[in-house]
Amino acid sequence: MARQTVLIIGASRGLGLALAEEWLRRGWHVIATTRGNSSRLDALAGRFGDALVIENLDILDVQSVRALHAKLDGRQIDVLFVNAGIALSNDKTPVDVNEQDFVDMMLTNALAPVRVVELLDERVVDGGVIAIMTSGLASIANGTGFWPLYSSSKAALNMLMKGYAAHHASDAHALLLMAPGWVRTDMGGDEAPLSIADSIPHVVDTIEANRGKRGLRYVDRFNTDVPW
Ligand SMILES: NC(=O)c1ccc[n+]([C@@H]2O[C@H](COP(=O)([O-])OP(=O)(O)OC[C@H]3O[C@@H](n4cnc5c(N)ncnc54)[C@H](OP(=O)(O)O)[C@@H]3O)[C@@H](O)[C@H]2O)c1
Numbered sequence: 001m002a003r004q005t006v007l008i009i010g011a012s013r014g015l016g017l018a019l020a021e022e023w024l025r026r027g028w029h030v031i032a033t034t035r036g037n038s039s040r041l042d043a044l045a046g047r048f049g050d051a052l053v054i055e056n057l058d059i060l061d062v063q064s065v066r067a068l069h070a071k072l073d074g075r076q077i078d079v080l081f082v083n084a085g086i087a088l089s090n091d092k093t094p095v096d097v098n099e100q101d102f103v104d105m106m107l108t109n110a111l112a113p114v115r116v117v118e119l120l121d122e123r124v125v126d127g128g129v130i131a132i133m134t135s136g137l138a139s140i141a142n143g144t145g146f147w148p149l150y151s152s153s154k155a156a157l158n159m160l161m162k163g164y165a166a167h168h169a170s171d172a173h174a175l176l177l178m179a180p181g182w183v184r185t186d187m188g189g190d191e192a193p194l195s196i197a198d199s200i201p202h203v204v205d206t207i208e209a210n211r212g213k214r215g216l217r218y219v220d221r222f223n224t225d226v227p228w
Contacts, residue, residue, distance in 0.1 A: 003051075005029040007077045007123075009059060009116055010084025012038035014185035015133065018200040019081060024048045026204070031077075033057040033068070059084050059112040065119045077123045079207055082113040082132045085154075087187050090147045102149050110156035114164055126172035127212045134158055136179040136220065141227035158218060158228065165216035175216040178203055179226050 006023045010016045011032035017040050020032045024044065029051055032041055035058040045052045055071070057064045059082070086108045088101035113132045124130055137147055138154035158177050165175050183199045184192040202221035209223055218226045 003027065003029045004078040005031065005076060006079040006081060007031045007033075007072075007120070009033050009057060009080075009082045009113075010035075012036065012041055014187060015180060015183060015196065015200060015203075016083035017041060017044070018196045019083060019204065020044060020052065022200050022204045023079075024051055027051075028078075029053075031055060031072075031075075035059075059116055060107060062115070062119070065116055069119055069123065072120070072123045075123060076125050077120075077128065078125055078211070079129045079131065080117070080120055080124050081129075081207070082116050084113070085109045085133060085187070087147065087150045089149055092149060094149075097149055102153075105150060105153040106156060109150070109153035110160055113157060114160040117161075117164060121168070121171070121173070124173055129174045129176060129207050129210055131176040131178050131207055132157065132161060134177040134179055134218065136181070136226060138177070138179070138218075139226050139228065161216060169215075172214060174210040174213045176207065176210055177216070177218040178206070179218070179220045181221055 006028050008016055008019050011020045012034040020030050021044055023030050031053045033055045034041055041054055055068055057068050086105060088105055089097045117130055134157055135154045137151035138158050140155055161177055180199045180203050181194045182188055182192040183194045183196055199221055206221055206223040218228060220226055
């Protein structure tokens, strides 16, 4: 079988970088995007050579997404994984939040990832997977009020992806909203219970397990459905 290809959007550090490393270890071809320089991604390129291609993309910059679409003409992508996200004003409420922080989260976490999917989906092969990193905090059913503004942006992401799925019901792609667990990264912080190694290999297993299956699921790293 030809080498499989994954395109990871937002892979400079944290979970995105770990996704790139995990798929490289599994022998895949990885196209990983950053919006600036990433010495950690460069170090991976040093270890894995041609198997890793690094591209520049800011998910808020539509032109950079269109440019990548053009550059990938003729390429077959087996998995598209939109990982980029931000968390701001985590302890704030609708009364004391800096409004721009909320707007930035809605744009980066909700609107932009689904727009990236809309602009790049034709590069994904039939039977392939389109995944976006959401959060367990996006679940309205399970909501506890933790990080309420960030959680709202991820719930909005889930709803936008529901809309995308409805409008693309005949596409032969598995669509996944992935909750990776609470993981120690710059965003997750030191108090998070999971290491990257506790999460990312399971995330990748779950993506691979959903290949060839159509329709949208909101799942955790163990491939278990999360209540919407
Ligand atoms: N860690 C957790 O516990 C946890 C739990 C649930 C969900 N998540 C989600 O998992 C994803 C990764 O989180 P993480 O913990 O790895 O966070 P992180 O360490 O803060 O990394 C965030 C990544 O997103 C990229 N990014 C942010 N804005 C971007 C933009 N406009 N365009 C392109 N890339 C952008 C960052 O790039 P730069 O280096 O250029 O800033 C970085 O690569 C996020 O979507 C997050 O919401 C994380």
